[in-house]
Amino acid sequence: MKVLVPVKRVIDYNVKVRVRSDGTGVDLANVKMSMNPFDEIAVEEAIRLKEAGLASEVVAVSVGVRQAQETLRTALAMGADRAILVVASEDVHQDIEPLAVAKILAAIAKEEQPGLILCGKQAIDNDMNATGQMLAALLGWGQATFASEIKVEGETATVVREVDGGLQAVSVRLPAVITVDLRLNEPRYASLPNIMKAKKKPLEEKTPADYGVDVAPRLRVIETREPPSRKAGVIAKSVDELVDMLKGAGVV
């Protein structure tokens, strides 16, 4: 079984995001970029499936700017076998919407015929939490989102999902799309030798036109602004003072 893992290049989760003063977006020039943290978890899971003999090949895919090559090299260094880069924009500030990404991924899935697609639950830049579900819809496949445990057995995967009330287990017929949550695993770091090896692994470059997909956005960004900020308040010197303050303010 082949496993496809879509990985997105996003601003590193440790970077303090700065909104551009002209309201056009967030500053991404000269900012540290990394693989979306959820996608690292997805890559890790795919590699573990391969190590367990349940997957035969792990293919990482990224849609975006050419620099997403680095993200794919990271996936290859972690253990993915090959990569596909779909260059869909020249401008690092142009985000490709989940619907367009899902259409490209669906076209790739039709070519590659994976038995499983492992997506992240959410990209930490646009916070959409949509691509995996959209991809499953376009392929007519089943989906299991927000996975914290995945067991692949024959033609099905049993998935424990993190939901509002706790956990839900579902079984989904393969091929399927599974989106992964934070507690599924702890992604490995790529070792130096593996980083070197990754440079020689195949990385194919494509464009949306190769798949006949129009990536024009459906949502026009009118404005991006800073959220209202909070100010630091007062520091109490003791529990008693804190209680007095809270009572005085009518908070408790």
Place this chain on the structure above:
Amino acid sequence: MAVLLIADVTNDGLGFDATAKAVTAARALGDVTVLVMGPRAAAEEAATIEGVAKVLLAEDAALGHRLAEPAADLVVALAPGFTHVVAPATADAKNILPRVAALLDVMVISDVTAIRDAETFERPIYAGNALQTVQSSDRIKVLTIRTAGFDAAPRGGSAPIEAAPGVSDPGLSQWVEDRVAKSGRPELTSARVVVSGGRGIGSKEGFQIVEKLADRLGAAVGASRAAVDAGYAPNDWQVGQTGKVVAPDLYVALGISGAIQHLAGMKDSKTIVAINKDPEAPIFQVADYGLVADLFEAVPALTEKL
């Protein structure tokens, strides 16, 4: 303009608070038809929400566990009669609505915090570090509503209930089991007071300190990701960018450093109180009231004095 609103239905019936808050948001867009996938009792309760014009009830067993594939098929079948398909931004809705949107060939707009007009919406991006206003050119707008910013529509309505068309289960996935813990405490996303613990709590047993203070305040209990990852607290307590978003009157953070991903889930709380032994912890930059102290001493004392 006509809105199809997917009600929040849990194993206990209608999620009234989430649904009623989404009704408030949806009413700005047009007449609201609520779709209840679940038992009749949930539909009867939804019908009492003021501002609901009609309730559609789908009692099919295939929908009982809110599996995405049959649920999305039903919503897609109903969608042509509507300009908007909306739902409160619950885990269920986030599972189903993007699937609906793709089947309709439209974008989904997740976690809407404000509605400017019928096609213009505001939503947070980058863990709430920026707010973006987007305008949709799609024929049907599919959105999830972040309920924390909307007041619940009151009870007092009496909308008619009609049966929704039947669904056929595509059989792509199967429900196995729910592992849901019951608690007598208020629900996290609708509680007026939330007390949360972080890695500083140190152990599962340590969380009793958090729970005791919560019980004293009639509060729901929350946690940071670090506390959940470490197994101190269950996953459904996680507050933050990728957990639950809360905006209670009072949020108490105990042993939580205040990472941006945590703040994303609670910084719209009316009053924030933080107890942390590190005076430099970023949580103090957003807290209205802070106390630099060892929580193992301070929290029991606080619980006693309140």
